[in-house]
Amino acid sequence: MDTEVDVGSVVSGLLGGDGVGGDGVGAGPADEDQEMEGAPSCSGSRSLPFEFERSRSDSSGDEDDDEDDEEEELEEEELEGGAGPPFGTDDGELDSDDDRERMINLSELTPYILCSICKGYFIDATTITECLHTFCKSCIVRHFYYSNRCPKCNIVVHQTQPLYNIRLDRQLQDIVYKLVVNLEEREKKQMHDFYKERGLEVPKPAIPQPVPVSRGRPRKVLGSVFRIPPELDISILLEFIGANEGTGNFKPLEKKFVRVSGEATIGHVEKFLRRKMDLDPACQVDIICGDHLLEHYQTLREIRRAIGESAIQDGLLVLHYGLVVAPLPVT
Template sequence: MELLGNSVQSERETMEVAGTPSLISVLQGGNEEDEGIEEQPGDWEKEEMINLKDLNPYILCSICKGYLIDATTITECLHTFCKSCIVKHFYYTNRCPKCNIVVHQTQPLYNIRLDRQLQDIVFKLVVGLEEREKNQMFQFYKERALEVPKPTFPQPILGARTKRRKLLEPVIHIPPELDVSLLLEFMGAEEGTGSFKPLEKKFVRVSGKATIGHVEKFLRRKMELNPTCQVDIICGDHLLEHFQTLREILTAIGEKAVQDGLLVLHFVLVLSPLSLT
């Protein structure tokens, strides 16, 4: 038994001599054999490089397919686009171009906000993008002999919550008497009705007291219609008369006349009977 104990002790001593580090040597940062050997950085010390194309889905505008400029986010669904792209998009529809959600029944521009943090990230990721945009803007105004506008970034106001909250409020306030939202859908024109301009804004907010005659005057002015051209306005299966008010139409036709909270009016351009005589 005594010989066995000695052999175990001698074997342990032999292992230590052979270079097996003890607990103390480990806590002290290694043993003598590690001296003179340069330590390699661990995985946590290595700087990982990310390809820019891997980030493109997050910093590209899905409308123009370019990098975000004046990144603007829809507050309803948090999808982000270039400011100019989304503003032009809302001229023709009130839905998000990515998820098709209704942003606002009549004024989708109320529900968008500039995302300055995301724009800063885009400028830092894409080398030279910010400088190119500034140069292009400068050239645009210089060629037209216009004064270059100064950036109008709202400055944070510490300790003045009421003032800061006012910055987020919509600039335009809709009067309560404008209680009917219209969607004007163009259905086509008969041959011989003459030339006309396309209707740029088909979403209109008006008073319920307005008549179909008022709507026709609006269409004539915006589309610059020929006097010999007649405008037929239809709601559902009903050909509307000039004296009917929008509130009367909503009451008479009901839900069939409404889509996403909008009173849908279809109109077509036909030849006036007077022009045929």
């Protein structure tokens, strides 16, 4: 009986109650509910694994939080430079903006933005396409009135029309305006005052027009706008050698490079000089090639063939001319 009672007590403990009532009959549902609500053995037996799992999850969560905190602290130390030198640096300190940016004196750039003709900053920077030397537009155009060579390297820009081989360098001009303070404003004011003083209309700045995008078949690229007719086969260089007293007033020849037909005569050249220099009718023009005084009827092609390479300079037929007083007619 003791053994049976012990087994029944164990069974009742597992079932959450005493197992039997006072009269040996099993308890009813209400009694079971009451016993289940107040039985500590059921809750105690099932609370252990849940409490263990919760404690384990809590402990693991605490460990994860600790690891996250440690990672955040390491990241903060790296940002502050406390976790050792960063990649690419020796002393463990990041370069400051002052170290990365180098201030340049304007005097270091001056040789690259000065015109070698006027010794001033570039205004309407213009580059020679043959040698890529740059000058002010007004300076190089004025220079080409008297020479067809580059002022810097002395290369022949063009035999007869050097102005064909120059181009505006707008990008370089923008750089000059950004480097030199108030240069653009001063230049615009001077140009405005120049036109106003002479009663002329101030030209408006050119606005670049957008290039239309062509669709379909590509357009044929046009050649150079300047075409020299094939009949103009002789290029001459007119060099002034002086004038005697009594020849009167005359204008200097602005352009000494001329391209003409080989059938032109020395008489045609003399008429050209008289018209361009506004010579007095009493003034006589002597034209010389090498050591030969030329006659009016001689053609340029005959002269080039007769005198040969001694009369040619850079592909140009060199003619020297001088002004003398015409002799009085014999009576």
